[in-house]
Amino acid sequence: MVTQGLISTREDILERAIPLFARLGFHGVSMRDIAAEVEMQAAALYHHFADKEALYLAAMAYAFKDKSVVLTQAIAIPGTPLERLNRFVETLAEGMGRDPDFLALLQRERIDGNETRLKLLAEEVFAEPFDALLTLAKEIAPAHDSHMVAISICALVMYHMETAPMRRFLPGWHTTLDQPKFIAKHAMALLAQLFADGDQK
Amino acid sequence: MVTQGLISTREDILERAIPLFARLGFHGVSMRDIAAEVEMQAAALYHHFADKEALYLAAMAYAFKDKSVVLTQAIAIPGTPLERLNRFVETLAEGMGRDPDFLALLQRERIDGNETRLKLLAEEVFAEPFDALLTLAKEIAPAHDSHMVAISICALVMYHMETAPMRRFLPGWHTTLDQPKFIAKHAMALLAQLFADGDQK
DNA sequence: ATGAACTTAACGAACGTTCATTAAACATCG
DNA sequence: CGATGTTTAATGAACGTTCGTTAAGTTCAT
Numbered sequence: 054m055v056t057q058g059l060i061s062t063r064e065d066i067l068e069r070a071i072p073l074f075a076r077l078g079f080h081g082v083s084m085r086d087i088a089a090e091v092e093m094q095a096a097a098l099y100h101h102f103a104d105k106e107a108l109y110l111a112a113m114a115y116a117f118k119d120k121s122v123v124l125t126q127a128i129a130i131p132g133t134p135l136e137r138l139n140r141f142v143e144t145l146a147e148g149m150g151r152d153p154d155f156l157a158l159l160q161r162e163r164i165d166g167n168e169t170r171l172k173l174l175a176e177e178v179f180a181e182p183f184d185a186l187l188t189l190a191k192e193i194a195p196a197h198d199s200h201m202v203a204i205s206i207c208a209l210v211m212y213h214m215e216t217a218p219m220r221r222f223l224p225g226w227h228t229t230l231d232q233p234k235f236i237a238k239h240a241m242a243l244l245a246q247l248f249a250d251g252d253q254k
Numbered sequence: 255m256v257t258q259g260l261i262s263t264r265e266d267i268l269e270r271a272i273p274l275f276a277r278l279g280f281h282g283v284s285m286r287d288i289a290a291e292v293e294m295q296a297a298a299l300y301h302h303f304a305d306k307e308a309l310y311l312a313a314m315a316y317a318f319k320d321k322s323v324v325l326t327q328a329i330a331i332p333g334t335p336l337e338r339l340n341r342f343v344e345t346l347a348e349g350m351g352r353d354p355d356f357l358a359l360l361q362r363e364r365i366d367g368n369e370t371r372l373k374l375l376a377e378e379v380f381a382e383p384f385d386a387l388l389t390l391a392k393e394i395a396p397a398h399d400s401h402m403v404a405i406s407i408c409a410l411v412m413y414h415m416e417t418a419p420m421r422r423f424l425p426g427w428h429t430t431l432d433q434p435k436f437i438a439k440h441a442m443a444l445l446a447q448l449f450a451d452g453d454q455k
Numbered sequence: 456a457t458g459a460a461c462t463t464a465a466c467g468a469a470c471g472t473t474c475a476t477t478a479a480a481c482a483t484c485g
Numbered sequence: 486c487g488a489t490g491t492t493t494a495a496t497g498a499a500c501g502t503t504c505g506t507t508a509a510g511t512t513c514a515t
Contacts, residue, residue: 062494078366080281084471096473097495105471160365163420164358165279175423183424200426201440204417205410212409213402219364222376223384225401239402247448263460285505297507298461306505 063101066091067115070108075116075154078161079109113170116158117178123148124182134193135245141186142210142244143237149214150233156214193248209240264302267292268316271309276317276355279362280310311371317359318379324349325383335394336446342387343411343445344438350415351434357415394449410441 060068069090073082084105088095102108127144128137149156162174183203190202213220213236220226229235261269270291274283285306289296303309328345329338350357363375384404391403414421414437421427430436 078279078281080279083469085469093494094496095471096497099472100494157365160361163417164361166419171420172423175420179420179424187426197443198426198431198440200421200424200431201414201437203426204414204421205440205444208409208413209406212413213405216364216405218367219372219376219380220401220405222373223380223401225388225399225404227401230399230401236402239399239406242398243406243448247444284503286503294460295462296505297463300506301460 062091064115066098066101066108067112070112071116071158072154074109074112075157075161079105079165084108110170113158113162113174116155117174120148120155121178121182125185128182128185128189134189135248137189138193138206138244138248139237139241141182141189142206142240143234145207146210146214146233146237146240149211160215206240206244209243210236213239263292265316267299267302267309268313271313272317272359273355275310275313276358276362280306280366285309314359314363314371314375317356318375321349321356322379322383326386329383329386329390335390336449338390339394339407339445339449340438340442342383342390343407343441344435346408347411347415347434347438347441350412361416407441407445410444411437414440 066087070082070087073086073090084095084098087108088098091098098108102111123144124141127140130137130140132140162170166174186203186206187199190197190199190206194202213230214233217231220230267288271283271288274287274291285296285299288309289299292299299309303312324345325342329342331338331341333341363371367375387404387407388400391398391400391407395403414431415434418432421431
């Protein structure tokens, strides 16, 4: 065995391809671009992947792997519903702030992904933490549609992160407003106010 | 003059290029693709635009033109703060539902746009309605950061619309939850609850 | 007859991909 | 242990196609 504790060539390719795909998209990156990043010839890539699409799909799977576990865990830690929600929101914001490539890939996949890929992403990556968030939403806001509440919770974190590059040029912006910790804090301030008591409709 | 009340060739090109760019992105669309859509030769496009990037930028400008006016108007109609907020939210949801190409282009530009383009988009398209939303946010929730509140309001509408293709595969979804009217209603239900009284922090 | 709008033809570059080949790593066996 | 054959990973060259773009020629209303 060559790879032992170190990284295999295949994984090296994926890890170096991910930032390229994240920044430039599928059509914006050539096989030669990826090869150059790994410091090998483009032809060698075909020894590890059938074609460009297979490489891209493998890169996506690799980038999305294990991303949901932390979220599911965060929400699973015992505590009051608001405490658990707070843990989820903080973990989500912190995680996205730490991995801008993942944030970019997720947005790209939302626009470019076909039905099959979107279904896979939803079911393999997000179903588990979303389910946990769904039951939390039912506890916390039984009067509203749980799916909508769960998405709204994500929205209050994700939209700030996704729009950060543009918000810079909108009135009232300052550097603090881009920090994951602050975004989580703001989202929780609103959510706590929303779901303070038993949720009157 | 050939164009009279009808559409000019230049505008025809832009209008037919927009859906292509929205669906496939800059690198996913070739000059020949666009030409085929307008039923002319690719070389003819260069009679109207210097190069592909100029065509793309013109298409973006064309797609984003006048998009902000309705929003600014919606928020300007007299009424209680919550009524004005409701009008804004409904107009935003309705507008995005009616123009999926615009929704897609906006997301693409957020990821692909360089600093210059993002600044242009922010200042030329969104500054005006966002400013109005900002002052409304100050009225309605003086205890929170206005920029954050304004973005959060948009988030509660936009994130539902942007994630619609993927939410289909998440638990708790049903067709109703994708309708702009319903999204606006849900967003307002949360916002009304948030900002019902003078906004206790 | 001039200029705008468009065509046909072609350019070089870059694209994804295939091919034959090679060097190293591995397995098998006398 | 060392010679053997096999597998694996990578190379460099090349294929056919498509890309953005340019040049020259045609049509046609003014």
